[in-house]
Amino acid sequence: MRETAERTYDCQACGACCCNPDENRAEQYLDYVEVTTRSALAKHPQLIRRLTVLNAKGERHLKLKGAEQRCVALEGTLGKRVSCTIYQWRPAGCRAVVPGSRECRRDRRERGIDPK
Secondary structure: OEEEOOOOOOOHHOOOOHEEEOHHHHHHOOOOOOOOOOOHHHHHHHHHHHHHHEEEOOEEEEEEOOOEEEEEEEEOOOOOOOEEEEEOOOOHHHHOOOOOHHHHHHHHOOOOOOOO
């Protein structure tokens, strides 16, 4: 959770960054979060089989599901209460997300969590 002068960014009450951004959708780009062999998740073959897909280049990415194109590891309701089922093993791309950053605020707007 991160607080700014205007608001508190609580990741467990959001989940917007766990969805494919609109710019990716417009390009029909589904390779959202790469899972490399160096990832902690790579040490769990059963999770790799269940949660990832290979793209045309043979790179592994977290699967996306539903109309929201959200990560299959995300549970809960966007904007209300969410949790990541692989939080301790999440890939580097997920670890790089900064609550309240420009990308965070964009994702929240795109998912209707912050209308402005």
